[in-house]
Amino acid sequence: MKTYEVVKGCTGLDGLRRTERAQPKPGPYEVLIRVHAASLNYRDHMVVIGRYFTAVDRDTIPLSDGAGEVVSVGDRVTRFKAGDRVAGTFFQVWKDGPRSGWSPALGVPLDGMLAEFVALHEDGVVPIPRHLSFEEAAALPCAGVTAWNALMVAGGAIQPGDTVLCLGTGGVSIFGVQFAKAAGARVIVISSSDAKLQRAARLGASDGINYQTTPEWEKEVVKLTGGRGVDAVIEIGGGGTLARSFQSVGFGGKVCLIGFLAGAGDTSPQSLMMKGASLQGIGVGSTRMFEEMNRAIEVNGIKPAIDRVYPFEQAPDAFRHLESRDFVGKIVISI
Ligand SMILES: NC(=O)c1ccc[n+]([C@@H]2O[C@H](COP(=O)([O-])OP(=O)(O)OC[C@H]3O[C@@H](n4cnc5c(N)ncnc54)[C@H](OP(=O)(O)O)[C@@H]3O)[C@@H](O)[C@H]2O)c1
Numbered sequence: 001m002k003t004y005e006v007v008k009g010c011t012g013l014d015g016l017r018r019t020e021r022a023q024p025k026p027g028p029y030e031v032l033i034r035v036h037a038a039s040l041n042y043r044d045h046m047v048v049i050g051r052y053f054t055a056v057d058r059d060t061i062p063l064s065d066g067a068g069e070v071v072s073v074g075d076r077v078t079r080f081k082a083g084d085r086v087a088g089t090f091f092q093v094w095k096d097g098p099r100s101g102w103s104p105a106l107g108v109p110l111d112g113m114l115a116e117f118v119a120l121h122e123d124g125v126v127p128i129p130r131h132l133s134f135e136e137a138a139a140l141p142c143a144g145v146t147a148w149n150a151l152m153v154a155g156g157a158i159q160p161g162d163t164v165l166c167l168g169t170g171g172v173s174i175f176g177v178q179f180a181k182a183a184g185a186r187v188i189v190i191s192s193s194d195a196k197l198q199r200a201a202r203l204g205a206s207d208g209i210n211y212q213t214t215p216e217w218e219k220e221v222v223k224l225t226g227g228r229g230v231d232a233v234i235e236i237g238g239g240g241t242l243a244r245s246f247q248s249v250g251f252g253g254k255v256c257l258i259g260f261l262a263g264a265g266d267t268s269p270q271s272l273m274m275k276g277a278s279l280q281g282i283g284v285g286s287t288r289m290f291e292e293m294n295r296a297i298e299v300n301g302i303k304p305a306i307d308r309v310y311p312f313e314q315a316p317d318a319f320r321h322l323e324s325r326d327f328v329g330k331i332v333i334s335i
Contacts, residue, residue, distance in 0.1 A: 002335075003115035004315055005059040006108075011050035013316055016062070024119040026074035031122055033086060036134035037309075038066035038113040039332045040322045041142045041171055042259065047108050048319060056108060064090050064106040066113025066335075067128055067137035079122045085134070086125045088113060089287050090142045093124040096288040105284075106141075113138075114315060116335060126290045129298040139304035139330040140293070142284055143171030148293040149285035150234055150256035151179050155278055160184030162231035165221055165248055166205070167241060169196040172258055174305045174329040176234040177204050179293075182300040185231070188224060190217050192325075199328045203305055218244035229253060229275070239265025246271045253277045305329030 001023045007015045026032040044063050046052035067087040070080050080086065091103040092110055106112045128137035151158050158164060164180035166173040169191045180187045181204030189205040191197050197208030207224050209217045222229055229250025235242065240262025245255045246269065255272070257279055269279060285293075296302070307327035310318040312335050321331050 001116035002312065003061050006048055006056050006062050008058050009050070009055045010048060011055055013048060013319055016048055016316055016319065018313075018315070021061075021115070023117050026072060026077075026119045028075040029077060029121050029123075030074040030119045031070050031077055031080045031086070031125055032072045032074075032117060032119050033068045033088070033125070034071050034117055035066045035068040035113055035115060035335050037068070037138035037332055037334050038063045039138040039143075039171075039330050040318055041065065042261070042322070043142070044107060045319060045322050052108060060108055061111035061113075061115050062107050063112040063114040063333075065138055065141040065143075066118070067134045067140075068335075071117075073122075074119075077122050080125060085128050085137070087128050087137050087141055087290075088118065088120050089124045089126060089290055090145065090284040091124070091286075093121055094286045095123050096286050099283060099286070114333065114335070123287060126287060126294060129294050131298065131301060132303065135306060135309050135332045135334060136304045138332055139171070139306060140297075141290065143330065144175045144293060144304065145285035145290050146172050146258060146282055147175035147179055147234060148296075149289050150258060150280070150282050151176060151183070151232055152293075153285065153289055154256060154280040154282055155254040158183055158185050158232050162186070163188065163225055163228075164232045164234070165190070165230040165245070166200075166234040167236050167245070168261070169193075169200050169328045170236070171330045172236055173234050174200065174203060178302050178305070179296070180204070180232075182296065182302060188221055188230065196328050203329075216244075218247040221248040225250065232256060234258060237262030239263055239267060242267040246277075249275065249277045251275045251277065254280050256280045256282050258282045306332055308332070309334055
């Protein structure tokens with residue numbers, strides 16, 4: 001089967017190699033999936049440049065996210081049959097309930113989805129929403145479930161009438177916009193670009209702030225909420241933005257810590273104390289969360305925002321596009 005590998009010790013895109021591997025066979029409890037599309041997350045770029053903790057220590061198939069069709073099932077599989085349209089879950093496997101230990105993720109340390117076929121445990125596979133194409137469904141496993149966990153699970157679900165603040169316009173944040181909007185919340189987005197803010201508005205954001213031209217964006221957030229502050233923050237900046245997120249969150253609100261794109265820092269959480277606000281660490285989500293999210297996506301007719309779909313042969317260009325930051329939502333590769 002055709003696939004790509006990030007070669008052992010890889011520190012740049014020249015180490016992303018197109019190659020062939022033997023087609024996997026499904027063992028007990030496993031389903032064999034013909035993958036039709038895979039999507040990129042920020043993490044996948046870090047893996048290729050050798051900065052996701054460290055460079056990969058073996059040739060590894062990249063990408064945690066993909067969707068396709070079940071072609072056959074192994075012994076004792078009860079949840080799926082040939083022909084089912086499915087996606088793999090990020091963790092293999094965090095099935096349900098609070099996370100109680102480390103489970104390995106697709107794309108590193110496990111082989112990922114940028115391949116024609118994968119064999120996955122049935123508990124690490126979910127049916128995809130009927131109205132989505134494989135390209136759209138491939139956007140869901142990491143970015144979608146992370147935003148869902150942040151807004152609807154961790155620290156309690158947001159409520160209609162709440163205000164959500166999303167930092168940036170990448171995969172996680174745009175799902176945050178769409179889920180918050182569907183839940184009846186108001187959404188404020190901050191971005192480096194006015195053009196991106198306009199696209200976020202078309203996807204459901206009611207207010208946009210350019211953080212390049214308004215570096216003290218937290219003051220604008222407080223103003224936009226009449227001094228109240230927001231109920232939830234999709235925090236992808238980390239140390240470099242946390243202090244402003246702490247100022248932006250209102251009484252009883254939550255700051256969902258997801259990424260560290262704006263670098264490290266030594267922010268004091270003191271301002272959360274008197275507001276009774278909380279800081280929630282988010283680690284993608286469980287198979288159960290993915291299933292519940294898909295139900296909401298189907299009922300609300302939500303379509304993931306795909307910036308561009310690349311053919312398999314141009315996978316390196318998809319990584320270059322991610323690196324450029326010149327996109328909104330998700331970048332997808334069809335297989
Ligand atoms: N904890 C978890 O479970 C989890 C799950 C998924 C992702 N993450 C993390 O969350 C973050 C976002 O992931 P993603 O896949 O949504 O990213 P992405 O699709 O690559 O989007 C990144 C966006 O963030 C904004 N940004 C702000 N500062 C940035 C910087 N210094 N470098 C790059 N982008 C910056 C940019 O939007 P604007 O130009 O509009 O500002 C950019 O387009 C990453 O740190 C990722 O590792 C964590």
